[in-house]
Amino acid sequence: MAIKEYPFYLKTTVILFGLILLVYMLSTLGDILVPLAFALLMSILLNPLCNWLQKHKIPKALSIILSLLSTLILVGAIMYFLSSQTMAFSDSLPALKEKFGQIITDLESWVYTRFGIETQKQVAFIKNTMNGSKALVGRTLNTVLGTLSIVFLIPVYTFMLLFYKQLILSFLYEVFSEENSARVAEILKETKSAVQSYIVGLLVEMVIVAILNSIALLVLGVKYAILLGVIGAILNMLPYIGGIIAIALPVLMATVTKDGYSTQLGVVIAYLVIQFIDNNIVFPRVVSFKVQINALISIVIVLLGNALWGISGMFLSVPFVAVLKIIFDRIDDLKPWGKLLGDNVPTRHIGQIWTRRRGRTADTVIEGQGTK
Structure with missing residues (x-):
């Protein structure tokens, strides 16, 4: 029995309505x-x-x-x-x-x-x-x-x-059917491992960043350095967006409590150095997150999480997308979506590879005709 193929625009419309219904239910x-x-x-x-x-x-x-x-x-x-x-x-x-x-x-x-x-x-x-x-x-x-x-x-x-x-x-x-039990077990194991490593690593990272922030603010003489350092470390758990807000708070405090702008400049430089250390040394070694999400998806999903569930949605968005990536990577039809969420950037896209292969095939055919 032949399976009926529906047109592309009809499939797209059904998918969009399904996504709208899903977002409405989540909200x-x-x-x-x-x-x-x-x-x-x-x-x-x-x-x-x-x-x-x-x-x-x-x-x-x-x-x-x-x-x-x-x-x-x-x-x-x-x-x-x-x-x-x-x-x-x-x-x-x-x-x-x-x-x-x-x-x-x-x-x-x-x-x-x-x-x-x-x-x-x-x-x-x-x-x-x-x-x-x-x-x-x-x-x-x-x-x-x-x-x-x-x-x-x-x-x-x-x-x-x-x-x-x-x-x-x-x-x-x-x-799920019995033949998929091994795949289900693998997905559950990967999800548990990824979430555990992410949360534990995030807590350790928060402690390290809080100590670095507090030391920097104490050295610069900013009032309430420990409070602002801890708040900055908590905000740092929000990818990309939290770091900007974390810098703004001590800068505002230094503006209100000190004359001149040298302290504000020192705060910005110190926080930028701490962000560099966190992103390139602390996070890769402490969090050891097995499922990496690229920066574009992280920013978009955090903003969408904020629009959907507010502050709670911002915290939940990254591990939620990480679980989705684990599932996508193990289902053949969804593997392209898993690659889109990940941070492995190919040197050439698949269109270029196909074009080159077709070019080589055409050259071979022409050479073969020329030899006849």
């Missing part, structure tokens, strides 16, 4: 899927610790609880450190506000002298900008508060995923 069900995605990453990360505890004759449920408690204690210690630093920062807010107001006044005078723009127009422009910023801050706060509200679901989801791990794995094996 609508974000409150459920975001904590579930974080819990899935957390369960993959804690799985070796749970297995180690179970090997030492500790019951399964208790092993999971102990693993979760150790994680919560670590996160609580980090949050306590950041909150104590933030309290010290809030004590200096009045003085910083006064200094910032003086800088704004001097800037208005400079703009009026240089460009002839009246102060009233500058104030009106700043007010309009601030109104837009308030809306942006409001959306950001809603995202943060929404994230905090679902954080309490993550430990519950993580416990359930670890407790029912064998049931989920059995389902994944049984849902």
